[in-house]
Amino acid sequence: MYAEIEDTIAAVSTPPGRGAIGVLRLSGRLSHKIATTLAPNCKLQKVRYAQTCDIIDPETNEKIDRCVLILYRAPASFTGQDCAEFNCHGSPFVLARILRLCYAQGARPALPGEFTLRAFLNHKIDLVQAEAIRDLINAQSEYQAKLAARQLQGELSRYLQPIKATILEAVIHLESRVEFVDEALDTHSIEQLEQQLAKVATQLRRLVDSYRFGRLVREGIKLAIVGRPNVGKSSLFNALLQRDRAIVTDIPGTTRDTLTEVTSINGLPVHLVDTAGIRQTEDVVEKLGIERSYAAIADADLTLIVLDSSKPLCDEDFRILESCRCSKHFVVFNKCDLGVNENLLKDYKGFKVSAKTGEGIDELRQAIFNYFSAAEERPDLLLVDARHHNLIETALSELNLAKSRLKEGFSEEIALFHLHNTLSALAELTGETTVEDLLGLIFSTFCIGK
Numbered sequence: 001m002y003a004e005i006e007d008t009i010a011a012v013s014t015p016p017g018r019g020a021i022g023v024l025r026l027s028g029r030l031s032h033k034i035a036t037t038l039a040p041n042c043k044l045q046k047v048r049y050a051q052t053c054d055i056i057d058p059e060t061n062e063k064i065d066r067c068v069l070i071l072y073r074a075p076a077s078f079t080g081q082d083c084a085e086f087n088c089h090g091s092p093f094v095l096a097r098i099l100r101l102c103y104a105q106g107a108r109p110a111l112p113g114e115f116t117l118r119a120f121l122n123h124k125i126d127l128v129q130a131e132a133i134r135d136l137i138n139a140q141s142e143y144q145a146k147l148a149a150r151q152l153q154g155e156l157s158r159y160l161q162p163i164k165a166t167i168l169e170a171v172i173h174l175e176s177r178v179e180f181v182d183e184a185l186d187t188h189s190i191e192q193l194e195q196q197l198a199k200v201a202t203q204l205r206r207l208v209d210s211y212r213f214g215r216l217v218r219e220g221i222k223l224a225i226v227g228r229p230n231v232g233k234s235s236l237f238n239a240l241l242q243r244d245r246a247i248v249t250d251i252p253g254t255t256r257d258t259l260t261e262v263t264s265i266n267g268l269p270v271h272l273v274d275t276a277g278i279r280q281t282e283d284v285v286e287k288l289g290i291e292r293s294y295a296a297i298a299d300a301d302l303t304l305i306v307l308d309s310s311k312p313l314c315d316e317d318f319r320i321l322e323s324c325r326c327s328k329h330f331v332v333f334n335k336c337d338l339g340v341n342e343n344l345l346k347d348y349k350g351f352k353v354s355a356k357t358g359e360g361i362d363e364l365r366q367a368i369f370n371y372f373s374a375a376e377e378r379p380d381l382l383l384v385d386a387r388h389h390n391l392i393e394t395a396l397s398e399l400n401l402a403k404s405r406l407k408e409g410f411s412e413e414i415a416l417f418h419l420h421n422t423l424s425a426l427a428e429l430t431g432e433t434t435v436e437d438l439l440g441l442i443f444s445t446f447c448i449g450k
Contacts, residue, residue: 005121008034010102011110012095013449019090024098025449026084026107027115032071034105035084038098039069047073055086055098058105065094079115080122113446120431127431128156131385134446135218143217143267147382156388157430159207159381164426166200167399171419174412190406197403204396207381211389213373214382216301220262220269221372224296226324227306228278228316232334235355236306237261237274240365266369273300278320294323302328302371309333309340309352321348330371332364388429395425 008028014021026034036044039053048070055064065088072083088094103109113134120130132151139145170193223240225233241263259274275293297303303324307317321331331350333340337357351367353360383389402418 005118008107009110009114010034010099010107011115011449012099013115014090016092018092022088022090022092022095023449024086024088024095024102025110025115026102027077027079027081027110027118028107029082030106031082031084032073034102034107035069035071035086037105038101039067039086042069042071044071047071048076050087055088055101057101064097064101065089075122075124078124079118080124081118110448111443112448113443113450116446116450117443126154126157128388128429129154130431130443131387133450135384137447137450140262141264141267141269143264144269144384146267147214147217147384155381156383159203160426160430163200163203164423166196167419167422167426170196171416171423174416174419194403194406197399197406201396201399201403204392204399207383207392208389208396210381211383214384214389215386216372217268217382218384220271221301222271222273222299223368224273224275224293224300224303225306226275226278226293226297226303226320228314228320231306231308232355233306234259234274236304236332236334236353237272239353239355239358239361240265240270240272265365266373268369268372270368278316297324297327300327302330302368304330304332306332306334307348307350309336310338312341330364330367336360391425391429395422395429398422398425 006029008026008030010024010026013023013025032044036042037058038055040056042051042053050068050070052066053069054066056062057064067089068087070085070087072078072085074081077083086098088098113130116125116130116133119125120127125133129152132148136145136148136152139148173189173193225237225240227233237259241261261272263270263272273296275296278293305320305324307313331348333350333352334355336352336359337354340352351360351364353364355361383392398418398421402415402422405414405418
């Protein structure tokens, strides 16, 4: 997929459209030559120094823009190669023209993620850190950005380093026993190895278990709001969204279709779904909306069943409660500002809120977050990527097999086979061993210019 790594590549790194500043990047052996050709008044010896330069068309001698140019010399650059970075005025026309001049001087268009790929191939970052750059760019909540930034600093790689060292020690120990076949592995050594591997297995299990919440941080949770007409579903939707998005009236059946918006609760992305009121009706359009309400319940990670706290339950309320009995749900007693039917609170455990006044909304938001995060048990280090989870799960499985084979008295070669598989899975995670197809798959998801 990716061409010769020594080619000089060029791309605009800032988002498409007009802006105050536009950044154009070059990486490769011709970077400095192209930079000095287009900005002849720049000083090549000023490396890692911001210098103001005029960009000139070498064919016409026409001044195109005045920019800030920064030169980087290999290997002290992001990609590990000679690099140049033009900080120009953010006109798409100006940037496109400068980019064409770079191509004319021998650069080629960068492929998606190619700058980061070169940083990885030149050992400036590992594969987990490379993926963290993508995740940081794509972050849509504060918590997503925070986790990606920690991964970019090498948090997961540092966590795995002593684990790999312990497994490698076990491998060396067992291989020496295989080499000297006359010296049997004594019981004490077996027990000691088992204890070391058990400790490592616990650390890997902690990572595997963290993916339950980490996946939700990455993908977000689906939260459906359901109930009969006029219980305040759309008002609750707006309150959780913290802005008026759904139309709210006293007329039953105002919401006739599902309405979806994305928000965040304590940094956790939430796909919030407002649904049509569920009731018996002959209206064809309303029936279609109600069918979609039931579909939203089936797809949701959590359903909020909204009841009118000021009135006794009716048959429609009971039908909705019954339909959600086997799904994950919270019961929400809305309109508590109008009074609360205390019998309801005795029969159903739920949350008292007023979407109108905001009473109880913060407590409901915190309860939703706690439900998914298990805040009192949630580790600081989270797996958010399916590739990471699958490889660590594979490593854990192979490690447990090695542990079991030792305990069952199998030969050292059997345990070694599984330990080597464990190390192989962890090495693939960080990119120490990988294949070109995998790199193509990962870096094709990056934006051009990064």
